[in-house]
Amino acid sequence: MFSKATEYGIKAIIYIASQSMLERRVKIGEVVEHIDSPVAFTAKIVGALVKVGIVQSITGPYGGFYIDRHRMDQIKMIDIVTAIDGDSIFNGCGLGLKECDDEQPCPMHYKFVQIRADLKEMLNSTTILELAEGLKSGKSILMR
Amino acid sequence: MFSKATEYGIKAIIYIASQSMLERRVKIGEVVEHIDSPVAFTAKIVGALVKVGIVQSITGPYGGFYIDRHRMDQIKMIDIVTAIDGDSIFNGCGLGLKECDDEQPCPMHYKFVQIRADLKEMLNSTTILELAEGLKSGKSILMR
């Protein structure tokens, strides 16, 4: 469904957020230990999310990544997916046609419309705050 | 959403089916002209669908691909997707966890459940017959 880059990005964000709720900055090494992902690749992805303003970072000793606590309920999953994979998942044609719409639909067009809308709505209404809370309370896990 | 291989496979099947409704066998060259896909790659994918019994083929002059007319309403989209991409789209964890279920859910597990179920249901209830009919009647297109 999502690319590996997006999978790692989402998991990293959730872990960073869960620690930011405890006022903890985390280093990339700690992140990948908790989400089971390749360090350098994950660092690059989280770096992209820093550039886009979703995550904050501090370099040097005692540095690391964190997320503004009061913004956690404003950052939606769709922001993360879009920042890494773009919006083709929501907008692109299911059969890969360049131009596919109600006027000139591919054979599966109307079948896909609802599912894509549901996916978009789900990602649009899910905040990193709620996901991080689920993790912190032990209701969900990021590894295995 | 789907791989290129699956996109080509679905489009090829729909075109072959639409022609089989007119009692026409089609060569791979004709198929790719109508679905705008690379010949050799498409041939390999259609070949895999032949092996699995979804498509029939005849080699040699006057040969080509076709689909048993009376089976068109039995072949579902899910059969094609599964034959090419496997079932990871429906069963795999959205965040890539090996073990992710109601017992040990990833943070997005319950958010994904409904969407995946809807996707599966859609593919499971869509026959190549109806898609081929939509194409033949001009209600849908395979190119552009």
Place this chain on the structure above:
DNA sequence: TTTATTTAAGATAAAATTGTCTTAAATAAA
């Protein structure tokens, strides 16, 4: 039987994605 046509199958190549490594820049503490 020979030839032409077509699918079958597998080797090879190109492109995209995923992943690693090296060096630079920032920053805090000694």
Place this chain on the structure above:
DNA sequence: TTTATTTAAGACAATTTTATCTTAAATAAA
């Protein structure tokens, strides 16, 4: 100021996916 630690950035490498090319096998017509 020097050193150690950490993120930033970009080159490089491996893997997977996508795509092509070549040869074989099947088959129909001449």
